[in-house]
Amino acid sequence: MDVLGRYRNLIVLVGVLFAQILGLAVQVRRTTDDEPTRLIRIWAVDAITPLEKVLVGAETSTSNVWHNYFYLRGVRAENRDLKQQIERMSLEQVRMSQDADQARRLQALLAFKEQFISKTMAAQVIGSSGSELSRSVYIDKGENDGIKPDMAVITSDGIVGKVLRVYGSTSLVLLINDQTSGVGALLDKTRLQGILRGTPAGEVVLEKVMSDENVPVGEMVLTSGGDGIFPKGLLVGRVTKAAPGSDLFLNIRVRPAADLSKLEEVLVVTKIDERQAEPDQTGATRAVDILAERLPGVPAKPADAVKAGTPGTAAAAAATTGSDGEPKTALPPTAGGSAAPAARKAASPSPAIPSLPSPSLPSAGAGSGTASPTNSAKKATATPISASATKVSPKPVKAAVEPKPQPEGEDSPH
């Protein structure tokens, strides 16, 4: 008893340390995160995060009042700059929408499945883990708001991380620069795939890219979709350094596009749709349509003239003939250039094939068992052509790039 009393403090110390080491070992042995969150974490989060929420809310309100009412200096100049930026971006959008449509048609041909971010939820970053070894942040949305583990977290600049743990009204987000995170990524131009990981120092590296590959500094890094969390094609960052590593792989450093040290608002991707790519049947944004509409020599054929014409000549002639009367080989015979979508639909049993701008691609479609372009053109003599031929008159390009109406209930679809 005397010995116990004398070494009481040491015995308690050893006991407490032993209990904690034992608990640590049990947790490390766990291989999955499927187990319910430990009560002690819930208590700690419930004790700390409400105050964080209050402070962040007060900070946001104060900031809003300041920015919306008092700090209006330079707003006119900013407005002017923004308008110019919108004009530039509108032009850019025309080009990109054409490229996107072309890509979509090609994807449809190859039966690709695309992933679309169909629903996101805005959340505010309210706190961090408080440890440099645990690069994670807390957001003010949790289970009550429909957040679930493994949801992707992004900003308008790039990806941020994934939801790791979900509590009632808060969630823990693991950042991509944490050493335990991993994201499937690929390089934009070279299409080389690798795994994006964080380092203990909080940097981001792209691993598993062979050292004989050439990776230029400044190349964009995108998500590859291989991790099952982030949809393909989201911006991750840019390569800042690429040097041979100690093994067979390159040592590629990536600067994240999103500033992970100054996160304030993020978007949680709550729903990702996966569907097979389909060509845009509206025809409003097709490159060939825009091209045909801009051709000065394309006359608007009256409906009766089309009806009286030989099979396939009305729409096809309007589409494939330029101002000089030369056939435009870039347009397939059944593409219908300026013909309406209804005409195109009727022209071919496979909607993907007639809309191809490349002359080489229809043969691929024909080879796969669908109707050949010539046959499609002959079938295009149905009455819908006459109706569509009256729509040959040029439409403004602006209409072609008008954003589609967003589905209801979606916070901020991408």
Added chain:
Amino acid sequence: MAITYTSGEQVEVYRFSLPATVLIPLTAVFLQAWLPLRLHFFSIFDLPLLVTIGFATARRSPLTGLLTGSFIGILQDALTHHPIGLYGISLTVVGFGASSLGIKLDVENAGARFLLTIFFYVVHEVMYFTIARGLIGLRMASSWPHEVWSGVANAMLGVLIFMLFDRVKQRT
């Protein structure tokens, strides 16, 4: 024997009121989680560690020191995504050591507090890194200049915090 926050064995033994005992550690953990988002440089400080050292040296009871360190460490662990116990073990040892050393040394002047904080900062870092690498398998990024600068910064902040503690602690 009931565990108390005081000890009658030493002359200069202090106690803290219950609200201070609960709120100060909670505030320290809260600020550690919240401030680095606004003031990025603040991540070099370790407020829970400083509070553990401050409480332990003032109370001068090893038993109370280790339990306080254990509580604050586990609370800190609970906010991270790593297993609970990393900070817990480390701060348990720091709490025990600081209170044991506080019995033998005069820790009432700023110089002694400065050196004591640097010493226990190093102890804490070594313990934490050892556990993280040995038991969890985490890789660590250690940079001596950063550690030295961080230790000095924590010691300076520690001296200020201990002066605040002097205002709320009560002599038994």
